[in-house]
Amino acid sequence: MIETITQEQLWNGPAADAWLTMQSTLDQLFEPFETALVDAVKDQGARHVLDIGCGTGATTIAIGRAIAGRGHATGADLSVPMIELAGERARACGVDARFIAGDASRIAANTPFDMAVSRFGIMFFDDPVAAFEQIRAMLLPDAPLTAFAWRSPKENPFMTCAERTAAPMLPPLPPQQPDAPGQFAFAAADRVRTILADAGWSRVVLTPFDVECTMPVARLDAYLLHMGRVGIALNQLDDAPRTALLAQLRRAFAPFVDGDRVRFTAACWRIDARA
Template sequence: MTGTNADQAEYWGRSPGGQKWITLEDQLDAAMAPVLDLVIARAELQPGQRVLDIGCGTGASVLAAARAVGPEGHVLAADISDLLLSRARERTAGLTNVAFVNADAQVHPFTPDDRDAVISRFGVMFFDDPTAAFANMARALKPGGTMTFAAWGALDRNPWFTIPHVAAMDRLGRPPRTDRNAPGPLAFHDTDRVLGLFRDAGLAAEVDVVDLRLTLPGDADAAAGLVMQVGPAVRTIAHFNGTPEDADAIRAVIRAQFAEMGSADPLLLPARINLYRARRP
């Protein structure tokens, strides 16, 4: 894919990044289940509705939305990664109320006035031009249709990011700073900014800042192993060409800090989620 978000297509579709989300599918789906539950509940999906799922990944959100709208409804699942879509198709084989499209949702010509709802669990923070993306997705909605998007909230309220980031930085040094508003997992942390993007797209939006707990399967050691495979520790280790000894030391620090949060299985990790909701006029 070439064009506006080609770098995202490359990362999620052809780099090890996308493959990791397939390899770790069970653990990541379990960890993020409370976020998906939040999206589905707040979207208030009803039997018979037609839904557009943005950034569907390996398909957990497709399955949830398909159950909510039932056999008389329909879910169109869009993702920029053909690799992730292939796995999502496998997981939904046999369902007659789902379809998939390999699409950059910022520019894809979705059928206008076709959907009752647009949903996304962590799939909308990666657009080069979020305002254009919001406006494009809104055109797929029927008048009065709704958008419901979950995005990561403030960094300091999300130990999923902060604990691995600090542990890796203390061991190896600080990697080059990046713009936190740039396309990436934390791009929608600033609620005032994002609500402004919705307004620029011609949409009235609101946000609920929700504190919940991610459900990381296993104990503190298993949870530390998971965040050593995705997220900021991975990037810092790669940037500094960290050794296996560095990785072991970083994991030990993460494990110790996770253990302070409890010994339950699954490990319940605090998280802050920004839940954005908008309605097409």
């Protein structure tokens, strides 16, 4: 069985390496979520925004650009190398965005935030109730939260295709527990409502958010070789079995290929709440 590693090891190791390598492709792929979060910040008139699990900084930078002159955005992420890249990107484009390496629920912030946002960064807390209690404490009373999280694996076949296809050709992957930290940890709406309510949040609303995501087909091999548990496993194989599995994965992903683009629907929750 492929060894299980902690979230801190994952996001400062193989997952960080993957996101750094694929940064521009992933920013393009998930741009609809970035746009939605920027619009939410504008609608709320927020001035001091916390971006939870900001990764390489795309959403933080976009929000910082949108509120330039009246506030600032702060991104927090467990991954040190991803935070370092985020800071470099912000400086390169002259955006007032700040970045802190560490668990977003444990960072030290001098200014209370008047909004929190997240693009797929809230599903990885070991103790989500405690984490959201701490995040709420960093916000002004009644400050809004807007976040995106994946719905069920069944509703996201693109995101599960690699593991389904590769399973017969790889050592057993550690079984995924529905409530454990991970991509689909917030798939169950009732669980998310309970977590936020137990953490003291109010007016919790989950709305289905389904959008088309797309990337160049020329980037598909790189995506398969780097992303997710299969990407990690592929890079542990010898050349011949890796080449064979990659060819099989290409065939499995053929239904998502449309000319020179890869297209799929991301089935997510938009989560809104008040501190």
